[in-house]
Structure formats: structure tokens, C-alpha cells
Amino acid sequence: MRLKFSLIIIIAISPALYARILNVPAEYSTIQAGIDAAANGDTVLVAPGVYAADTIVIQDKNILLTSSEGPSSTEIDACVWIRGLLVDTTCILRGFRLNGQNVSGWPDYLVCIWDGSPIIWGNIIENNRNDNMGAGILGSESGAVIRGNIIRNNWSYAFGGGIMALNQDTTHDRRVVIEGNVVTGNRAGWWLPDEGDDGGIAMWAPGVVRYNLIAGNGAYRPVYYATAGGLDADVSHTQVYNNTIANNAAQGGSPSGQGLGGGLYASSWSSEGDGFVKNNIIAFNPWGGGVYADIPDTTFRFVWDYNLVFGNEPTDYNGMEPGQHDIQADPHFLDRFSGDYHLLSGSPAIDAGDPDMPLDPDSTRADIGAYYFDQSVGIDEPGPSGPYSFSLAQNYPNPFNAQTIISYQLDKEAAVSLHIFSITGHLVLQLVNKELQKAGEHRYIWDGMDKNGKSVSTGIYFYELYVDDYRQSKAMILIR
Numbered sequence: 001m002r003l004k005f006s007l008i009i010i011i012a013i014s015p016a017l018y019a020r021i022l023n024v025p026a027e028y029s030t031i032q033a034g035i036d037a038a039a040n041g042d043t044v045l046v047a048p049g050v051y052a053a054d055t056i057v058i059q060d061k062n063i064l065l066t067s068s069e070g071p072s073s074t075e076i077d078a079c080v081w082i083r084g085l086l087v088d089t090t091c092i093l094r095g096f097r098l099n100g101q102n103v104s105g106w107p108d109y110l111v112c113i114w115d116g117s118p119i120i121w122g123n124i125i126e127n128n129r130n131d132n133m134g135a136g137i138l139g140s141e142s143g144a145v146i147r148g149n150i151i152r153n154n155w156s157y158a159f160g161g162g163i164m165a166l167n168q169d170t171t172h173d174r175r176v177v178i179e180g181n182v183v184t185g186n187r188a189g190w191w192l193p194d195e196g197d198d199g200g201i202a203m204w205a206p207g208v209v210r211y212n213l214i215a216g217n218g219a220y221r222p223v224y225y226a227t228a229g230g231l232d233a234d235v236s237h238t239q240v241y242n243n244t245i246a247n248n249a250a251q252g253g254s255p256s257g258q259g260l261g262g263g264l265y266a267s268s269w270s271s272e273g274d275g276f277v278k279n280n281i282i283a284f285n286p287w288g289g290g291v292y293a294d295i296p297d298t299t300f301r302f303v304w305d306y307n308l309v310f311g312n313e314p315t316d317y318n319g320m321e322p323g324q325h326d327i328q329a330d331p332h333f334l335d336r337f338s339g340d341y342h343l344l345s346g347s348p349a350i351d352a353g354d355p356d357m358p359l360d361p362d363s364t365r366a367d368i369g370a371y372y373f374d375q376s377v378g379i380d381e382p383g384p385s386g387p388y389s390f391s392l393a394q395n396y397p398n399p400f401n402a403q404t405i406i407s408y409q410l411d412k413e414a415a416v417s418l419h420i421f422s423i424t425g426h427l428v429l430q431l432v433n434k435e436l437q438k439a440g441e442h443r444y445i446w447d448g449m450d451k452n453g454k455s456v457s458t459g460i461y462f463y464e465l466y467v468d469d470y471r472q473s474k475a476m477i478l479i480r
Helices: 031-037
Strands: 021-024 043-046 049-059 064-067 074-083 092-094 097-099 111-114 119-121 124-126 137-140 145-147 150-152 163-166 176-179 182-184 187-189 201-204 207-210 213-215 218-220 231-234 238-241 244-246 249-251 264-267 276-278 281-283 291-294 308-310 333-335 340-343 390-392 404-410 414-422 427-437 440-446 459-467 470-478
Touching (some): 021 031, 031 043, 031 049, 043 459, 163 176, 176 201, 390 459, 390 470, 404 459, 414 440, 427 440
Parallel strands (some): 043 064, 049 074, 074 097, 092 119, 097 124, 111 137, 119 145, 137 163, 163 201, 176 207, 182 213, 187 218, 201 231, 218 249, 231 264, 238 276, 244 281, 264 291, 281 308
Antiparallel strands (some): 390 404, 414 427, 414 459
């Protein structure tokens, strides 16, 4: 899958028999009050508004904390701290804008995960600053799933401006998954002479980094070499594939001002592991080069192949040689100067990924990069067609019993999908699937039935609209 499609959470869970929906602020005046009253399996449903606090804490509870109308209208001005060994992937934080501009005090991370394995899904996490690490998200000894978020404009004085995943305890086997995110405009460093690495993502934990756009991030040091403008990964235990890593910088600490690994800094902490780096685009990173390999253990077999590396300054590869099937050619982005890293039809990245990796959603060989080129709809345009403007209305009635109306507005003809998901991410129904629709208003009725024609149970469901590469979602409540 790619960023073009919503990444679906597949969770095996026995639903709670008496799961409740706790409404904020209608029933509970604050988000913390709703969390404190919730039990495992409950949903804390937050109405649009701005919610300020010092910290919001989920301690050893597996609940869904979600907004009803998404991050565009629901803001949290606080650090969300999720902690405890009992927290698993049925604990979900979804659909908020977490804004660091008004956050102060400690902890100074926007999302802090300690020991648990929650899912952080579909949020905007932005504008935070701290003097430690992980200004956007910090995960310590966790097995977190960080999926489908926009993480932007965060600044850490030390490490991991956007995301920091740090697992040092070898007595557990938790693996971090970072997938389908847009990580842009984050930075680390400048003020501390010996710190300032990993502007976008610091992956210092076993796990997976896939299908992310990592662009426009930076690492800076005034004295020593800065490293990892975009991504720092321990490649002995991390699988890094199908990411687009572009326009990142590692700057400072040398006579030329160049750091190391402007796009990717690949290190190895072990001589054994299942890590690899495949199917990534690493291109047009202006400071620190494309990739720097810091592999001191000569017994470690560095698995690197099927990557496209091009146009990085001052060099594409440092500390390593290209893979056997690497491509060193312009990836032909749609418009990299405006931040659109989709592929044009003539891109050498199309159908050029590892043939042993999963196929693209259009059933063709894997492309290289985060965005695949959809060959099933015959897209063959010489240049950008411009962004779509569309609006997804709140369903009516809501809550509903028998049926509800879902409507949306298109400003021009587009390929559209409209899907319904359960709170755990299971696909319930495809109301529309990749249908070419004309401009105007479109309405659909959902009668509470799933794809097998069976009635679904009382609960919160999400309906998501996909218009080409753009996505919008809202929550609705079904009461039987």
C-alpha cells in the first residue's frame, strides 16, 4: 500500500460487551475527565473545539480517544502521555490537531509513549519545540504504531525533531511501526555544539519504516558533524522500504558546512538482524548527501538494493556503494519545488522495485518510493493538474439508528472512493470504490450493513473520502 490509500489497521480483538461512548464536553467537561471515567474498550468522543491542559494522560487503559470531526476542527494544546505495560494496539489516539505553540512545562513532547504499544493514527502533530528529543512524538521502550499522521514544523534542540523511537531494553521484543506519515519541516539542533541530529525521524528501535514522505527536514550543529537530516535508522533491526526522502539537510560542523546523511543515515548496532533498505527514493537532498552508511561491524551484511538515489549534494553515496539494482536517475516528481512528490508517468521508479516485495494496489510490480503510480486508471498527464477542492459533510442524522446520509462536494471531475471503517480499522463497506465522478454534490445512504449484508453493532464508525491523492474522514455514531 501507499500514502494514496488509507492504511488499514487490522487488529484481532474481542469487543467489550458493554463498551461505552463518553462524550466531551457534553458529558465530561475535559478530555482527562472522560479518560478517567473510561474503561477498557470504551470510546472518548471529543466534539470540535480547542482543549488546553498541561498534560493528558492515558495510564494502562486501552480506549479509543478520537475526535468526532477530525483534526481540522479539534485541537489539543497539551502533551498526550500514553504509558504503561498494559497499553496495547487497542489503545488509539485518532483525529486531533496537537499544537505545540501553546504547550509549556514538562513533559515537553506532543505525544509521549512510555512502555506501551498504542496506535497514533490520523493526527496533525505540529509546532512544538523542546530541548531534549522527539519534539513531535517520543516513544521509549514502546511498540507503537505511528500511522497516517502529518508531523510538521517541530524542533528539538537535540535529536529527532519529528519522531524519536528509542528502545534500549533488550529484555523485550517490542517493534515500532512508522508508516504512511507525512514528515516535513522538522529540525534538530543549532544551539548545542555536540547535539543536533535526526531532523525528521530517529529510528533507534527495531521495527519498520515504510510508505512515508520525509521531506524538508534538517539537522544542524555549529561545531561537529550533523547527521541524518531526514531519517536515522539502525538498519540491522529496521526494515526501511518504500519511503520518499527528499529535500532534507544535514548541515554544519565541517569546513564545507556539509554534515553526514542529508537524506538517510544508516547505522548498525548489531551484527545480526532482519533489517534492510529497499524501494526508497532518496533524491535532491541539498546538504549532507543522499545516504551515509556508518557500519563499523564488518561481519554485518548490509542489505541495500532497489533504491533510487539521485541529485543529492555533495554526493549520492558516502561510506557505501550503490546496490546492484539501484537507479541513479531523475525520479521525475510531479512538482518537487512545490512539495508534490508523486511520480509522473515516465518515472524510472515505476515498476522498478524489488520483485519479491508486495505488489502495488493496482496489481503491478512495486514502484520505488512512497507514492505509487496508479496504472489501473490510465493516468498519463504531462504535468500537474492542480489540487482538488472537495468538502465532506457531517452525516445526517448523527447519531442514527436505521440509516444516515453521507454527502460530499467536488469542484471538478475526479476518481472517488468512499469507505466505512470500524473504530479498530476494519473495512466495513465500500460505498464507492475508485469511481470517476463529475463535479457537484454526491449523496449516499448507509443503512448500517457491512459488505456481507449483515447488520453492524452499535458503535462509532468512520467514513473516509478519497479524491485522487487527498483524503478526509469523519466519525458517526450508530445506535441500535
